[in-house]
Amino acid sequence: MNLHALQMLGTPARHATLALALLAGLSPLTAQAQDAAKALGGLFQSLVKPNQPAQPAQQPNSPSGLAGALLGASLAPAGGQAVQGGDLFKLLSQSLDQIDEPREIQIGQQLAAVLLGSKPLYPDVAMQRYINQLGRWISLQSPRPDLPWTFAILDDPGFNAFATPGGYVFVTKGLIDRVTDEGELAGILAHEITHVTAKHHLIALNKSARAGLLTQVISSQLKNDLGGMVSSQLLALGKNMYTKGLDQQDEFDADRTGVALAARSGFDPYGLVAVLQQLRTAAPDDALFALSLSTHPPAQTRLNQLEQAMGTRLDAYAGQPSVTVAQRMSGANRRPTAQAPARPPVKK
Amino acid sequence: MILSKSKFQVGMVISALLAFNTLAQAQPQGEAALIKREAQLREGPGDTSRSLAPLPVQTPVTRLGDRQGAWIKVRMADGATGWVHMFDITSASAQSGSTGAGALRSLSSFFNKGSAQSSGSTVATSTIGIRGLGAEDLASAQPNLAAVAQADANRANAAQARQFAGNASLSSRQVEPLPTPAPPAASPSGAAPEQYGR
Numbered sequence: 424m425n426l427h428a429l430q431m432l433g434t435p436a437r438h439a440t441l442a443l444a445l446l447a448g449l450s451p452l453t454a455q456a457q458d459a460a461k462a463l464g465g466l467f468q469s470l471v472k473p474n475q476p477a478q479p480a481q482q483p484n485s486p487s488g489l490a491g492a493l494l495g496a497s498l499a500p501a502g503g504q505a506v507q508g509g510d511l512f513k514l515l516s517q518s519l520d521q522i523d524e525p526r527e528i529q530i531g532q533q534l535a536a537v538l539l540g541s542k543p544l545y546p547d548v549a550m551q552r553y554i555n556q557l558g559r560w561i562s563l564q565s566p567r568p569d570l571p572w573t574f575a576i577l578d579d580p581g582f583n584a585f586a587t588p589g590g591y592v593f594v595t596k597g598l599i600d601r602v603t604d605e606g607e608l609a610g611i612l613a614h615e616i617t618h619v620t621a622k623h624h625l626i627a628l629n630k631s632a633r634a635g636l637l638t639q640v641i642s643s644q645l646k647n648d649l650g651g652m653v654s655s656q657l658l659a660l661g662k663n664m665y666t667k668g669l670d671q672q673d674e675f676d677a678d679r680t681g682v683a684l685a686a687r688s689g690f691d692p693y694g695l696v697a698v699l700q701q702l703r704t705a706a707p708d709d710a711l712f713a714l715s716l717s718t719h720p721p722a723q724t725r726l727n728q729l730e731q732a733m734g735t736r737l738d739a740y741a742g743q744p745s746v747t748v749a750q751r752m753s754g755a756n757r758r759p760t761a762q763a764p765a766r767p768p769v770k771k
Numbered sequence: 772m773i774l775s776k777s778k779f780q781v782g783m784v785i786s787a788l789l790a791f792n793t794l795a796q797a798q799p800q801g802e803a804a805l806i807k808r809e810a811q812l813r814e815g816p817g818d819t820s821r822s823l824a825p826l827p828v829q830t831p832v833t834r835l836g837d838r839q840g841a842w843i844k845v846r847m848a849d850g851a852t853g854w855v856h857m858f859d860i861t862s863a864s865a866q867s868g869s870t871g872a873g874a875l876r877s878l879s880s881f882f883n884k885g886s887a888q889s890s891g892s893t894v895a896t897s898t899i900g901i902r903g904l905g906a907e908d909l910a911s912a913q914p915n916l917a918a919v920a921q922a923d924a925n926r927a928n929a930a931q932a933r934q935f936a937g938n939a940s941l942s943s944r945q946v947e948p949l950p951t952p953a954p955p956a957a958s959p960s961g962a963a964p965e966q967y968g969r
Contacts, residue, residue: 535922536914542904544918551925559932564943568929575922581903591922597903603838658914666906672954679949689941693841696857703862704802711903723862724955730858731952740946741840742816751939 512657516632519625524589527625528571531589534624534661538577538585538593545576545596553752557605558592558612564687567620574612581711582702585665586615588625597711603697604745609688610695614681621680623673628660668718678725679732691745692737699726803863804845806830812853816842823853831863 511530514521522530544551551574558574570590579595586592592615594608602608618624668674678695686692703722705712719725806829811822816839824847826832835852837844842854927935936942 532916532919533914535919536916537909537912539918539922540912540915541908543915544921548925551922552927555925555927556932556935559927559929560936560941563929563932571923571926573922573926575925577904579904581905583904595903662909662912666909675954676951679951683946683949687944687946689936689944691840693838693857696841697838700857700862710905714903714905720955728952728955732949733858735841736949737946738841740944742842743840745838746939 512632512660515629515657515660516635519622519629522625522629524570527622528589530625530628530657531587531591531619533657534587534665535573535575535591535593537658537661538587538591538665539575542577542579542595545578547576550599550752551576553748554594554599554612557609558616561609561613561684561688561690562590562616565616565620565684570619572616581714582705583715584611584615586618586624587661588619588622588628590619592616592619599748601701602748603701604694604747605751606685606691606694606743606745607698608694608748609685609690610681610692610698613685613688613690614677614695617677617680617684618669618673621673621676623669623677624664627664627669627673628657631660631663632656666714666718671720671724674719675725675728678729682729682733682737686737686740689743691741691743692733693741696726696729696733699729802834804832804834804860805863806832806855806859807861808859810855810859812845812847812851812855813842814853816840816854818856820854823851826855826859832860834860 511526511533514526515530554574554576555572559572562568562570562572567590572590572592574592574594576599577593577595580597581595582598582601584592584594584598592612594611594615598611599608602611678699682692682695685694699722702712702715703726705716705722707716709716716722806826809828810826812824812826813820814823815821830847832845832847832855835844835846838857839854841857843857843860844852845855845860846852
């Protein structure tokens, strides 16, 4: 079919241009345009906004949208074959065995794009580098040290953290502002890293995809804009997952395994416990905590589970002098090549 | 687009205003807490530190800001200060007081709501419309692959991470995995009922 011809043309830029040209003046989207969109999968999505007539090719909806599409095409994992979003969804609806690591990463990239579509990156590059160094160090002690771990701070006042398959971990700027010290942040990152290493999100996506319930709901919802783009199903599944949260057993597992992972990385195992005690005091209707609270088991229940698991087993690993994020940022991270420790070192 | 943008701006303004309130609420410092099992008020952080006073179950204490590992600094009703293990205290509102119980009830229903609507596309958690990243943001999010590429560019490699750890005097340690406790008793909806202490 003609879609093939489109794909044969080669460069991603060609794809995007053609796609735009195809769309120009088509409102609402015709079946043809939808087919084209389907063929282009994730590449195409940033160009199409729901409930909006397509723009002429000279004026794409947003320049960043176009850039996104172009860059997006190069995001496919090196060495792996780029699979269209729709195919990813199909694979997800079958068996988890179908999802090898490159595909897992690709799914994670699409979901990362959704999270970054809901909130932008926090613009402080030094802080983004800091969270990557910190997170990468912890991930090195995890069972999957070789994933392309990527950490990012979302420009959002709320208190939350997310992970997507393949090694993307997000924290909000509001969370960074509220943690008392680096040990607490490390505890949160270790919790999210565990979601990735244990494939909690991938398994949850697989479950909902196989249940098939959501698919119908979604395709009826998207009838007038992205309907027919199969990969939009993956994104819809993802949106639902991040709104609804994971199974609470997954959260308990991430708490427990994360605490041990933080300790393994040289951090205070009580960092996460301190965060949960803080979360416990947050009012449930507090808008800045709303999504964290609604997507996780009650903090008191998590604390009880952690207490049963930890007892005093990890107390010997605790008690480091705490370093705040600001202290670390003003020290070592500002001088990444400095040989001498720039901050009062954290002594074990 | 225009609509959602103005909504976004209004949201930002209001959430900025709210931030003052919530910051104070979120701080454990000054939080009223209760001793949940018999313990000692210690002079310093650690079991080997001198005992200042016995702490019977249900003793009210106020959390001060300090924490060292598992130990937090507290103040007694008589003004004496000392240290207790984090696991020996529980939030005062979690155990008693009508406002606390009410808050937890609504927290629980928040959670139930999420579970109950699992077959829906997104859960409309919003009645207030002011928040951090929330269900509405996710629902209306357009995938931003350019931002993903930008995030990818900030990655640290293993060598950089090790250098960071070295500068911070962090070293890896052998830590056994923790045992898995029995899950909390589950209610029919799958949501956990609150457990207050043990």
